[in-house]
Amino acid sequence: MKAAAWTLRLLTLALLAVYLIRPETFAAALAPLAPAGAPAVYTQSSVLELAAIHVAIAAVATVLATAAALALAVFATRPAGSAFLPLFRSVANAGQTFPPVAVLAIAVPSVGFGEAPTLIALTLYGVLPVFENALSGIEGVSPAVLDAARGAGLSPRQELLEVELPLALPAILSGVRLSAVIALSTATIGSTVAARTLGEVVIAGLATNNLAYIVQGAAAIAALTVLISDALGALERWAARRAGRG
């Protein structure tokens, strides 16, 4: 079972790497999907460069969203901030109900076309999963453990940094993984506002009715997302073991 999973992972990684470095390798395989006379492999720009930008946008958005969500969650679980908890919850929830396309449409007039509106949309989308997970992680720390921490003489700051956050880390990482997956898949539509992501390949395919473009773009995004989610999942399990559960 484990061996099979590793084989699948390595295979996915190998195929993705080959496609990103030498997309022509797949020309013959993709040719039946392309319209007669049209190219089967997207070559207008380097797919490797598109993938790099794609991942970079998602990574920056996830990091920003995580930082904001953690700050909110920590504040909302302090005695001084507990009154704000319901407010933060509803704002974060409301953020999630906007369709990403709408966020893009609203962002373009103020920041222009390109990577910036995409980054804004992805960041907004990434906050909620991390916030909710961090909250349940922090609130899930056993009251006896907190009581003992306080009783042993930890300051409120030490209690947060040495007890609450380490114990909430697995939950936080699970939120980060969710955010990253959302960001990676949503970065695709950034291409509609001229962000240079792998979505460009899919959109070129839609525009020219070239199924080969659509398939290679979608497959590359899916492979990238699965591999990154998988790696973050491993990180999450490592953190859970360290937090003393398992």
Next chain:
Amino acid sequence: MITIERLTKRYDDDVVVDDVSLEIAEGAIVAVVGASGSGKTTLLRMINRMVEPTSGRVLIAGEDTRATAPHLLRRSIGYAIQGHGLFPHRTIAENVATTPKLLGWDKARIEARVDELLSLFGLEPAIYGPRRPHQLSGGQQQRVGVARALAAFPRVLLMDEPFGALDPIVRAKAQADLRAIQRKLGVTVVLVTHDMDEATSLADRIAIMERGRLVQEATPVEVLTHPATQFAADMFGADERPFRLLSLKSVADLTQPGEAGGEPIAADADRREALAALLWSGRAAAPVTGAGGERLGIVTLARLVEAAAAKAR
């Protein structure tokens, strides 16, 4: 050592601890007993400022506890609770080292202290030190919780039903350990408990709480023989009282000259054990032996029965 002066805690209109004053001698064990909701935990937690009093004050070694920041105060007061609250992400050794580390002890000193405490509580440091809490039994976790509370040589140890969740045999062992360690370290202990045997056998003095008020504070013998209120009398159980009274003293000073057969009783055995042994074997008297096995005399059923009567004192 600990002076509690007119301590009151109010939640809205609820007076949870009501004007309690109490003097606790250095090196004493005081058991705080009372019905559920009578304010025992709240009283205990006001000593280390886990709960801030509404009025009144607490002095430790003459110093007002409000003179020190709460988290700094707590580093000089051990605190052990039911359900131990061990940090699941830290090893046993790291758990025990918590307060010494906060106090900035150097590594070697912390290590030596951790080893010393784990050994004291019967946990081989090389085996248990590197483990995580979930790899220990409930009884072992509880002992680590107490070891952690004692790590930084606290002047005072506060315990809230520390042995409540343990089975009777493990609990008896933990109580015996605590007594021995407390005698050795000379720490002042305030122990909240629902277990009246624990209170009478472990404590030098018993404080009885009733609806937020302290209704009696006296030696175990006194609270047994002269309970201040009906509640205090009921708490120790009319059917149990004579036996609890017997369990407080050894047979040594009931020993008289004479001859008796059968299994001997050790002079330091408590009187309740001696009575049980006589009743069970159907004898009217048993030989008493000293620590070295030498014959000291006999103890009779009649003397034991006499000693079980409250009037006898």
